[in-house]
Amino acid sequence: MRLFFCLLIPLAIGGFSGYLSAAGVNDWYFTINKPFFNPPSWVFGPVWTVLYLLMGYSLYLVLKAEPSEARTAAIWLFAVQITLNFLWSLIFFRWHMMGFAFAEIILLWVTILLMTLKMHQVSTTAAWLQLPYLLWVGFASVLSGSLWWLNR
Numbered sequence: 784m785r786l787f788f789c790l791l792i793p794l795a796i797g798g799f800s801g802y803l804s805a806a807g808v809n810d811w812y813f814t815i816n817k818p819f820f821n822p823p824s825w826v827f828g829p830v831w832t833v834l835y836l837l838m839g840y841s842l843y844l845v846l847k848a849e850p851s852e853a854r855t856a857a858i859w860l861f862a863v864q865i866t867l868n869f870l871w872s873l874i875f876f877r878w879h880m881m882g883f884a885f886a887e888i889i890l891l892w893v894t895i896l897l898m899t900l901k902m903h904q905v906s907t908t909a910a911w912l913q914l915p916y917l918l919w920v921g922f923a924s925v926l927s928g929s930l931w932w933l934n935r
Contacts, residue, residue: 785846790839796865797835800872807876816933821926834916838865841909845902853904860898867891881931888924895920 801808808824838861845857868891875884895917903910 786840786843789843789846790836792842793835793838793865794832796869797831800869801831804872804876807879811879812876815930818926818929818933820929830919834919837912837916841902841906841912844906844909844912848905851905853901857898857901857905857909860894860901864891864894864898867894875927881927881934885924885927885931888920888927892917892920892924 842858842861845854845861848854867887871884871887871891874880874887895913899910899913899917902913
């Protein structure tokens with residue numbers, strides 16, 4: 784049951800963020816200038832679904848570990864990063880604040896890095912499962928910065 788809820792938490796947060804941002808994704812985003820390396824729109828759904836599942840499984844591994852300061856810190860950092868993750872879509876797609884979204888995604892990337900390092904102290908597997916997320920958000924940061932630059 785714990786695994787189910789750990790998987791559900793990021794999927795639900797991501798789904799709700801997507802729901803709140805859908806109008807901007809479906810309308811506004813198609814009108815802005817994009818860099819040559821902008822992936823096709825169909826890529827984002829499957830990628831984020833896998834990343835949210837990896838996040839949830841990592842959370843599960845951390846929660847089932849023995850209580851410790853590192854475990855508590857990893858859980859808090861998970862909460863912070865998932866909140867930042869949720870907010871980025873709203874800032875970018877709903878409110879069209881590209882410069883702020885770029886700064887926010889850099890903060891998100893740093894938080895994911897810190898979470899991953901803290902998870903490593905609790906569960907090596909949980910930490911390694913965050914590597915695709917860290918890489919994707921690194922790419923998304925470059926993309927976000929490029930979109931801001933091209934549309935300022």
